[in-house]
Amino acid sequence: xxxxxxxxxxxxxxxxxxxxxxxxxxxxxxxxxxxxxxxxxxxxxxxxxxxxxxxxxxxxxxxxxxxxxxxxxxxxxxxxxxxxxxxxxxxxxxxxxxxxxxxxxxxxxxxxxxxxxxxxxxxxxxxxxxxxxxxxxxxxxxxxxxxxxxxxxxxxxxxxxxxxxxxxxxxxxxxxxxxxxxxxxxxxxxxxxxxxxxxxxxxxxxxxxxxxxxxxxxxxxxxxxxxxxxxxxxxxxxxxx
Amino acid sequence: xxxxxxxxxxxxxxxxxxxxxxxxxxxxxxxxxxxxxxxxxxxxxxxxxxxxxxxxxxxxxxxxxxxxxxxxxxxxxxxxxxxxxxxxxxxxxxxxxxxxxxxxxxxxxxxxxxxxxxxxxxxxxxxxxxxxxxxxxxxxxxxxxxxxxxxxxxxxxxxxxxxxxxxxxxxxxxxxxxxxxxxxxxxxxxxxxxxxxxxxxxxxxxxxxxxxxxxxxxxxxxxxxxxxxxxxxxxxxxxxxxxxxxxxxxxxxxxxxxxxxxxxxxxxxxxxxxxxxxxxxxxxxxxxxxxxxxxxxxxxxxxxxxxxxxxxxxxxxxxxxxxxxxxxxxxxxxxxxxxxxxxxxxxxx
Ligand SMILES: Nc1ncnc2c1ncn2[C@@H]1O[C@H](COP(=O)(O)OP(=O)(O)O)[C@@H](O)[C@H]1O
Ligand SMILES: [Mg+2]
Numbered sequence: 001x002x003x004x005x006x007x008x009x010x011x012x013x014x015x016x017x018x019x020x021x022x023x024x025x026x027x028x029x030x031x032x033x034x035x036x037x038x039x040x041x042x043x044x045x046x047x048x049x050x051x052x053x054x055x056x057x058x059x060x061x062x063x064x065x066x067x068x069x070x071x072x073x074x075x076x077x078x079x080x081x082x083x084x085x086x087x088x089x090x091x092x093x094x095x096x097x098x099x100x101x102x103x104x105x106x107x108x109x110x111x112x113x114x115x116x117x118x119x120x121x122x123x124x125x126x127x128x129x130x131x132x133x134x135x136x137x138x139x140x141x142x143x144x145x146x147x148x149x150x151x152x153x154x155x156x157x158x159x160x161x162x163x164x165x166x167x168x169x170x171x172x173x174x175x176x177x178x179x180x181x182x183x184x185x186x187x188x189x190x191x192x193x194x195x196x197x198x199x200x201x202x203x204x205x206x207x208x209x210x211x212x213x214x215x216x217x218x219x220x221x222x223x224x225x226x227x228x229x230x231x232x233x234x235x236x237x238x239x240x241x
Numbered sequence: 242x243x244x245x246x247x248x249x250x251x252x253x254x255x256x257x258x259x260x261x262x263x264x265x266x267x268x269x270x271x272x273x274x275x276x277x278x279x280x281x282x283x284x285x286x287x288x289x290x291x292x293x294x295x296x297x298x299x300x301x302x303x304x305x306x307x308x309x310x311x312x313x314x315x316x317x318x319x320x321x322x323x324x325x326x327x328x329x330x331x332x333x334x335x336x337x338x339x340x341x342x343x344x345x346x347x348x349x350x351x352x353x354x355x356x357x358x359x360x361x362x363x364x365x366x367x368x369x370x371x372x373x374x375x376x377x378x379x380x381x382x383x384x385x386x387x388x389x390x391x392x393x394x395x396x397x398x399x400x401x402x403x404x405x406x407x408x409x410x411x412x413x414x415x416x417x418x419x420x421x422x423x424x425x426x427x428x429x430x431x432x433x434x435x436x437x438x439x440x441x442x443x444x445x446x447x448x449x450x451x452x453x454x455x456x457x458x459x460x461x462x463x464x465x466x467x468x469x470x471x472x473x474x475x476x477x478x479x480x481x482x483x484x485x486x487x488x489x490x491x492x493x494x495x496x497x498x499x500x501x502x503x504x505x506x507x508x509x510x511x512x513x514x515x516x517x518x519x520x521x522x523x524x525x526x527x528x529x530x531x532x533x534x535x536x537x538x539x540x541x542x543x544x545x546x547x548x549x550x551x552x553x554x555x556x557x558x559x560x561x562x563x564x565x566x567x568x569x570x571x572x573x574x575x576x577x578x579x580x581x582x583x584x585x586x587x588x589x590x
Contacts, residue, residue: 097471
């Protein structure tokens with residue numbers, strides 16, 4: 001790997017809801033072009049981490065650097081403008097905007113009309129079902145279709161890095177395969193940098209360069225995808241063996 | 242009578258002369274027939290209803306985006322009327338005529354719109370934005386506080402030593418608002434008679450409602466407003482500055498209220514520091530009736546309240562009108578809690 005500075009660097013990140021501290025000092029790094037997974041049990045603080053990085057949640061301590069900028073004190077829209085974009089847990093589609101309008105909202109920070117139109121076509125090529133449903137309200141799509149819409153919507157901003165929170169949650173297995181395939185083949189081929197949060201640790205680690213294990217607000221283990229897949233503690237706790 | 246009104250009237254007659262017979266619509270014996278009384282009340286009701294609707298849109302937009310019943314909205318409109326009357330007095334507008342008179346009305350409309358829009362934006366900035374993460378109840382209390390402050394500002398304003406405020410004699414007394422637009426009939430269609438004032442109401446409210454619909458449906462800001470209303474967190478994750486979109490919503494809702502209040506004052510020719518309560522109550526009921534958060538619902542609700550009021554004034558008795566209006570509200574809430582056009586269920590996906 002290159003010695004270049006990581007694209008995303010998280011140092012000692014602390015986050016709390018009210019008095020309850022959820023993250024106790026998380027350290028992690030993602031380099032340009034890497035797919036990195038963040039795995040951990042339900043309630044470990046994975047979503048909290050992503051919401052802190054998107055600056056939707058308040059940061060209590062630590063430092064986050066993205067693409068050379070200190071984003072610790074930034075507002076959410078500034079982080080998006082820098083190119084760090086999240087596909088949130090539960091998809092958070094705008095239910096009463098059409099599929100097309102949802103995609104347009106993904107491009108909210110952009111002004112280049114022609115570029116946006118071209119990217120809309122690209123999104124429809126990536127997930128053709130969205131083209132068929134483009135005039136339909138987002139809330140009428142199935143869970144899997146909504147997940148595709150959420151991914152396509154995030155891509156509409158032309159991000160430098162995607163953070164995906166449990167893209168396989170509550171989705172029919174055949175669509176899970178389609179979504180993982182998209183992440184693995186299409187996005188990786190484009191050189192997209194990805195931080196992937198997954199309950200499905202096996203699938204996530206298989207397609208990742210590296211991974212981190214989060215346990216009640218602390219990173220307890222890190223290594224390459226292969227190393228973690230082979231680690232007895234990971235196998236016992238997250239791979240059901 | 243060298244007034245804006247007379248000239249504007251001539252202008253309108255010239256324009257509308259083709260469209261319908263310009264005749265006073267009295268029966269042969271000079272008495273209004275039952276049918277004509279009904280038509281008259283219907284027109285008055287619809288005109289007031291359109292004004293109520295424009296104010297109701299301000300309630301429903303704000304509710305749609307931050308789930309707040311903005312109790313200060315009616316009082317904000319009241320201050321818009323005071324501003325308009327102040328301008329009328331300061332510029333001696335009651336004596337303006339011809340094109341100047343029409344220009345004067347336009348000036349009043351836009352001054353009140355910018356004033357009410359800006360004030361509504363400021364109220365959000367100062368009284369509501371700091372409470373975005375607080376409970377809805379805190380927000381509601383803050384709105385009631387803002388309402389009190391505006392009412393008292395109106396009371397103070399009405400005591401200014403200007404001729405239009407009766408020299409500041411009694412700050413609480415209702416003020417006459419000069420009839421810049423006359424109440425003479427200019428258009429008769431069948432037995433429905435329209436005054437220039439009725440036409441003014443339509444000429445102001447209809448284009449604004451069309452413009453708002455276009456804005457909300459097709460512009461980037463409008464889509465962002467809907468996105469924020471449906472899922473504010475997702476909107477933030479798209480790079481939408483949620484506070485700014487909410488601020489714009491307050492500005493637009495306030496500006497519509499500003500337009501409405503000037504039309505109201507020209508139509509009803511009297512204003513007082515308490516008018517915000519009455520207008521606000523009607524508009525709030527209209528918004529709930531139509532389904533709060535729903536724009537076409539606010540218009541439908543406004544028209545219904547306007548017509549019900551006017552019919553009740555005529556056929557029941559004016560002192561029962563409030564009871565009739567609230568009775569309808571209660572019936573609607575019992576049998577259709579989400580309002581006439583409101584979604585049956587609040588979807589939160
Ligand atoms: N809005 C919230 N308010 C208070 N506590 C929360 C909130 N969201 C999450 N938590 C708590 O924070 C912890 C981490 O949650 P989360 O980040 O969603 O975990 P994960 O995504 O790893 O399943 C959990 O104990 C959860 O109960
Ligand atoms: Mg989670």
